[in-house]
Amino acid sequence: MIRLLFFAHLGEQIGEREVMWPNVPETVKKLKDEVEERYGISLGRVMTAVNEEYVRDEAPLHAGDTVAFIPPVSGG
């Protein structure tokens, strides 16, 4: 199981900020595909952080990981 975090418009679209995902896809890319299909959302421009570090789509996933989907940021 992995923990997913959704921020900004993503959290509003899904209706939840945090979701426990039952399976562990091999890579971030595969997870993104599954999440897009499950919720009908686009993660095309969204960055991903695993355990608070930015990662590329090829990065592997492990049980217990926290995966955050990070839309283009707008702080400051």
Place this chain on the structure above:
Amino acid sequence: MTEPLFAITDRPISVEDVMKKVMRPEAGAVAVFAGTVREWTNGKRTLFLQYEAYVSMAEKMLAQIGAEIAEKWPGAKTAITHRIGRLKIGDIAVVIAVSSPHRAEAYEANRYAIERIKQIVPIWKKEQWEDGSAWVGDQLETTAYPSGKPEVKEE
């Protein structure tokens, strides 16, 4: 000093408190930047802003920016506090203080910090206008997403 140098808070920011965190005898300059909530953007009136953060990661990324500055400008010390929650016009959203032995480094490093915040720190603002609201999704602030989400760009 027990206060962290890099913080996300849901309360008003004291400019002086952030500045004091970097003041020290070796420093002859402190550059302080405050980012505030603007009422008018490209002719459109903002009523208030809502900021959201991935707090734990945002604080780590702010600390990373501090480390980058210490590497690029040896002797520079950085403190950054960013506010989240609902902010009204004129409220301070972010304060960056950089101290250094001489002024040039403090100015340059402070500018670097705000640019990096806009690239890597997971904080988002939602603009509330008279006729709607939207998450701001790019750093030029020219493209809000009218539908509340980014346009899909196929690669």
